[in-house]
Amino acid sequence: xxxxxxxxxxxxxxxxxxxxxxxxxxxxxxxxxxxxxxxxxxxxxxxxxxxxxxxxxxxxxxxxxxxxxxxxxxxxxxxxxxxxxxxxxxxxxxxxxxxxxxxxxxxxxxxxxxxxxxxxxxxxxxxxxxxxxxxxxxxxxxxxxxxxxxxxxxxxxxxxxxxxxxxxxxxxxxxxxxxxxxxxxxxxxxxxxxxxxxxxxxxxxxxxxxxxxxxxxxxxxxxxxxxxxxxxxxxxxxxxxxxxxxxxxxxxxxxxxxxxxxxxxxxxxxxxxxxxxxxxxxxxxxxxxxxxxxxxxxxxxxxxxxxxxxxxxxxxxxxxxxxxxxxxxxxxxxxxxxxxxxxxxxxxxxxxxxxxxxxxxxxxxxxxxxxxxxxxxxxxxxxxxxxxxxxxxxxxxxxxxxxxxxxxxxxxxxxxxxxxxxxxxxxxxxxxxxxxxxxxxxxxxxxxxxxxxxxxxxxxxxxxxxxxxxxxxxxxxxxxxxxxxxxxxxxxxxxxxxxxxxxxxxxxxxxxxxxxxxxxxxxxxxxxxxxxxxxxxxxxxxxxxxxxxxxxxxxxxxxxxx
Amino acid sequence: xxxxxxxxxxxxxxxxxxxxxxxxxxxxxxxxxxxxxxxxxxxxxxxxxxxxxxxxxxxxxxxxxxxxxxxxxxxxxxxxxxxxxxxxxxxxxxxxxxxxxxxxxxxxxxxxxxxxxxxxxxxxxxxxxxxxxxxxxxxxxxxxxxxxxxxxxxxxxxxxxxxxxxxxxxxxxxxxxxxxxxxxxxxxxxxxx
Numbered sequence: 195x196x197x198x199x200x201x202x203x204x205x206x207x208x209x210x211x212x213x214x215x216x217x218x219x220x221x222x223x224x225x226x227x228x229x230x231x232x233x234x235x236x237x238x239x240x241x242x243x244x245x246x247x248x249x250x251x252x253x254x255x256x257x258x259x260x261x262x263x264x265x266x267x268x269x270x271x272x273x274x275x276x277x278x279x280x281x282x283x284x285x286x287x288x289x290x291x292x293x294x295x296x297x298x299x300x301x302x303x304x305x306x307x308x309x310x311x312x313x314x315x316x317x318x319x320x321x322x323x324x325x326x327x328x329x330x331x332x333x334x335x336x337x338x339x340x341x342x343x344x345x346x347x348x349x350x351x352x353x354x355x356x357x358x359x360x361x362x363x364x365x366x367x368x369x370x371x372x373x374x375x376x377x378x379x380x381x382x383x384x385x386x387x388x389x390x391x392x393x394x395x396x397x398x399x400x401x402x403x404x405x406x407x408x409x410x411x412x413x414x415x416x417x418x419x420x421x422x423x424x425x426x427x428x429x430x431x432x433x434x435x436x437x438x439x440x441x442x443x444x445x446x447x448x449x450x451x452x453x454x455x456x457x458x459x460x461x462x463x464x465x466x467x468x469x470x471x472x473x474x475x476x477x478x479x480x481x482x483x484x485x486x487x488x489x490x491x492x493x494x495x496x497x498x499x500x501x502x503x504x505x506x507x508x509x510x511x512x513x514x515x516x517x518x519x520x521x522x523x524x525x526x527x528x529x530x531x532x533x534x535x536x537x538x539x540x541x542x543x544x545x546x547x548x549x550x551x552x553x554x555x556x557x558x559x560x561x562x563x564x565x566x567x568x569x570x571x572x573x574x575x576x577x578x579x580x581x582x583x584x585x586x587x588x589x590x591x592x593x594x595x596x597x598x599x600x601x602x603x604x605x606x607x608x609x610x611x612x613x614x615x616x617x618x619x620x621x622x623x624x625x626x627x628x629x630x631x632x633x634x635x636x637x638x639x640x641x642x643x644x645x646x647x648x649x650x651x652x653x654x655x656x657x658x659x660x661x662x663x664x665x666x667x668x669x670x671x672x673x674x675x676x677x678x679x680x681x682x683x684x685x686x687x688x689x690x691x692x693x694x695x696x697x698x699x700x701x702x703x704x705x706x707x708x709x710x711x712x713x714x715x716x717x718x719x720x721x722x723x724x725x726x727x728x729x730x731x732x733x734x735x736x737x738x739x740x741x742x743x744x745x746x747x748x749x750x751x752x753x754x755x756x
Numbered sequence: 757x758x759x760x761x762x763x764x765x766x767x768x769x770x771x772x773x774x775x776x777x778x779x780x781x782x783x784x785x786x787x788x789x790x791x792x793x794x795x796x797x798x799x800x801x802x803x804x805x806x807x808x809x810x811x812x813x814x815x816x817x818x819x820x821x822x823x824x825x826x827x828x829x830x831x832x833x834x835x836x837x838x839x840x841x842x843x844x845x846x847x848x849x850x851x852x853x854x855x856x857x858x859x860x861x862x863x864x865x866x867x868x869x870x871x872x873x874x875x876x877x878x879x880x881x882x883x884x885x886x887x888x889x890x891x892x893x894x895x896x897x898x899x900x901x902x903x904x905x906x907x908x909x910x911x912x913x914x915x916x917x918x919x920x921x922x923x924x925x926x927x928x929x930x931x932x933x934x935x936x937x938x939x940x941x942x943x944x945x946x947x948x949x
Contacts, residue, residue, distance in 0.1 A: 355915065529948070555915060657890050657916035662882035663795040671793040678916040693795060700797065704885040708870040711889050717948040 218370065219307040219377045223315075226303055227347045227365045231296035233339075234364065305363055307378060312352055312361055326361050328382040329717045330354045332530050332556040334375050335566070337522040338368070350374060355555035355680070379510035379527060384718030438506040439580050441572060445547070446500055449572035450493060452541040459489055500571045507584040511719075514569060524566050529716020530554055532655040533677075534569075534585055535684040536578055536602060538646045547572045548602070550581055553682025567683050575599065582650075590636035590652050597631055601640050602648055610640055616670050617690040630675070630688050630699070635710065637677055637703060639686050649686045651677045653703070653710035661700040663693070675699060797875065797883045801864030807905045808863075808925025812856040814901045820849025865923050870945065872912060872938065874921045884921050889947035890914045894935050898928075910934060 218224055227233070295318070303316040313325040337349040347365035354360070366374065450456075462485070470478035501518040508525065515523035533553040542548070550570035570581045582595045600608045605626060612629035613621065621628055624643035631638040637656075639649045658678045667673060673696035676687035691699075823845035831838035855878065863876040875883040895911040902908060902924075908931035912921040926934060 657914045658884055658886040658919040658921070660882055660884045660919075661795060661797070662877075662880065664880045668793045668795070673795050676918075678914075678918045680915045681917050693793060697795065697797060700883065700885070704871055704873075704887075708887045708889075711887055711947040712945075714948060 218374050219381060221306060221308045223304040223306045225300065226305070226363060227345075227367050227370075228300065229345050229347060230300055230303070230365050233342045233345060233347055305361075307374070307381070309381060312378065314361055314363065324361060326352060326354045326359070328378065329384070331378070331382045331527060332554060333524055333526045333566070334378060335522060335524040336371050336375060337520070338517075339520045343368075343521070348372075352378060353556040359556055375525065376510070379525065380720075382527065382718075383510060383720035385720040438504060439570070439573065439577050439584075441500070441503045441570075441577075443501055445572055446503070447497060448545070449542065449547055450496055450500075452539075452545070454539060454541075455489075455492065457541070503571055505569060505581055505584060507587075509720075512569075512584045514566075526554065527716075528587065528719040529654070529714065531585055532651070532679040533682065533684040533686055534582070534650045536582075536598065536648045536650075537642075540644045542572070543646075546574055548575065548578050549573070550578065550585070551683045552585065553679050553684045555680045575602065578602070586636075586650070586652075590633060590650065594633045594636045594638065594650060597633060597638055598648055598650060601631065601638065602646070610638070611691070611695065613672070613690045614692050617672055619670070620666065620672075620690055625690065628688065628690055630691065632699075632703070637686070639677070639688050641689065649684055651679055651686045653707050654714040654716070655679055656703075656707045656710075659700055659704050659707065661696055673697070677703075795881050795883070797873065799866050799868075799873070801866055801875065804860065804863050804923065804925035805907060805927050805930075806860070807927075808907060809857055809860050810905050811899070811901045811907065811925060812860055813853060816849065816853045816856055819852060820846070823849055860925070863924065867937070867941075872921065874912075874923060884919065886912060886914060886919060886921055887945070887947075888938065888941040889945040891938065891942035894938055896931050896935060908932075912938065 298318050299316075302318055302321075303314075305312065305314045307313075310328055311325050312328060313323065315321065315323045331352055332355055333353045335351040335353065337351065338347075339349070342348060342365055345365075346368045348368045348371035349362065349364040350366055350371045351363075352361040363371075363374070462481075466478060466481050466485075498518040500516055502521070503514075503516040505512060505514045507513075511525050511527040511530070513523055513525045515521065531552050531554060535551050536548050537551070538548050548570070549568070549572055551567050552569055554567060569585060570577060573581065579595070579599055582598060586595055597609050601610050604610075606612050606629075610629040610631045612627070613625045615625070617625040617628070621643075624641060627643060627646070628641045630640070635654070636650050636652045639647075639651070641647050656677055656679060660676045660678060661673050662676075663673045667690070670690075671693050672690045673693045674687065674689055675691060675696050676685075679686065688696075824842055827838060827841040827845050830841060858878055859876075862878050862881070865875070866873045870889075871885050871887045873883065873885045875881070891912060892915055893913045895913065897909045897911065898907070899909070906928050907925050908928050909922060909924045910926055910931050912919070912923075914921075923934075
């Protein structure tokens with residue numbers, strides 16, 4: 195009953211349906227979108243359908259044009275042997291069994307969101323029951339593959355730290371997914387959503403709505419699908435516009451063209467052309483066509499994935515959305531970022547572009563791991579300032595951001611303690627730029643002469659510190675200091691620094707890390723007193739911090755008024 | 757002990773005192789510094805069991821045999837570098853065995869009030885500090901030689917794969933006691949991820 199209503203209202207409700215917002219997080223078991231089996235097995239289904247249709251079309255054409263009959267066509271064979279009836283029976287039985295299995299798997303797949311945990315039960319023969327604590331949430335992602343978008347469905351992934359530790363709800367209605375994400379985040383934030391539930395509990399009975407909806411529904415569905423397809427990835431009401439960064443398509447394409455991949459491509463291309471001019475034509479034939487196809491595929495893939503990239507600060511953390519055909523967005527609650535790296539490949543330097551990557555625990559899904567750690571594919575210094583302003587709050591203050599921006603392009607100094615001159619044999623070009631800086635809440639590490647890097651690690655997210663020294667470093671009276679965080683693309687290591695400075699920094703930071711851990715409250719980020727400088731977000735953010743007990747006014751966040 | 761930092765910074769103020777159970781024997785703090793360039797972190801280090809030397813020597817001997825074994829085919833084939841390679845392998849192996857006592861002495865750990873500090877290595881020396889609250893789990897493992905000597909290795913695992921704090925050569929009872937102590941310390945200082 196509960197699940198049925200969840201699915202049906204999504205499939206058939208009028209646009210902008212108003213249901214009581216608490217109904218997915220009421221601690222009861224709910225089912226997924228009824229089209230789930232169809233969406234999950236989507237490609238297989240399309241393949242089978244395609245096969246059947248292709249066969250029928252051939253037959254149809256044969257009939258119409260009286261073409262000679264082709265041997266090997268299963269329908270033809272069955273027809274000739276007089277077994278068409280059996281074939282139809284087998285097909286029908288297969289279909290029925292398939293439908294029953296799909297239906298059963300849908301019936302048995304349910305989820306429940308309580309105050310502290312989210313649970314999923316699934317499987318027909320082998321039952322699994324997975325339960326995750328809400329205050330351990332590392333991120334909430336909503337994915338909308340192209341096929342699912344056509345059905346108005348979406349996949350919700352709640353990731354927690356750990357290998358394959360993810361609660362996946364595939365698929366939900368698109369609007370349901372958005373609402374569930376908001377409510378899960380609200381619950382996880384420590385801010386009780388009771389107010390919003392009680393306010394809208396005396397909602398009008400659903401029955402009249404359902405009966406009325408049957409007529410305008412017919413025109414509504416297509417219209418609504420179109421609107422959903424064209425809608426911006428980020429709901430305009432969910433974030434203040436000044437905290438949104440977008441990337442022009444032209445810049446994105448240019449940045450891909452100016453990537454290391456292009457350089458490699460040009461080198462390989464030059465090699466192939468020279469060898470073929472020298473008379474070894476076979477290389478040409480073997481490499482060019484597949485190579486060109488692969489390169490075009492790569493560019494197309496990267497472009498469509500990164501197009502419409504947007505990042506914005508919402509009241510429950512940073513939201514990153516991307517994708518042209520298959521879209522997805524990812525919400526990172528405050529304090530879930532373990533390291534931030536701003537970097538610039540050599541080719542981007544004339545344009546002044548930078549990219550930002552992060553380390554996070556429990557990146558959702560293997561396929562999306564690359565994109566989910568990329569916070570800014572390409573952007574100007576101004577974009578870097580904005581994105582850092584979104585990522586750092588809750589971990590590090592404005593001082594850190596200014597230090598990052600100052601140190602980003604400097605050749606040396608600018609608040610950073612650089613490696614001593616005697617480090618030049620190890621870092622002939624970059625020793626001047628290799629250095630570190632510290633603020634009360636973070637450690638900053640800068641390096642790179644050709645490929646510039648600047649890494650920020652919030653002290654409250656440091657897992658361990660390591661200072662080490664090999665024979666070469668010992669000869670030069672240097673040490674290596676590394677700040678270890680959860681695994682990810684960002685490595686925070688000062689490869690060379692003065693020994694005594696390094697020893698002191700090690701002692702100082704190890705004490706500061708402990709102090710920062712103790713002060714850290716971001717696992718319940720909106721609970722009273724946590725996260726002093728939060729996103730430049732809506733006004734309710736201020737209200738929730740000010741009062742120890744959240745007032746009813748502060749509980750529904752901006753999206754709740756839709 | 758040695759290597760007074762030339763520029764006294766604000767670091768001195770925050771040096772953690774050894775508040776938690778400095779019960780173990782304060783082992784000699786590593787080999788005497790060959791030069792003033794050596795990385796040193798002050799404090800009273802607890803060493804590992806002297807019996808761990810046996811494990812080190814056995815593994816060094818195995819390494820020696822393997823290294824020499826690799827060169828044997830070349831000698832049988834009569835290549836010119838066969839014998840020099842064997843000599844080289846033998847010398848490397850003997851030096852490794854000779855340095856085993858120093859290697860064992862270089863291993864040390866400290867339980868400070870809020871974090872565990874671990875150090876090891878002579879040529880490649882490293883010091884790691886891990887706040888107790890970062891503990892995800894603790895492993896105790898025993899290899900065949902360790903078991904014969906009544907020793908155990910204790911591994912402190914955090915969310916960062918690269919932390920790699922593994923204290924070898926603890927007496928069995930000591931390893932168990934240390935594990936329980938670390939777990940209770942971690943429990944009292946629990947923090948988020």
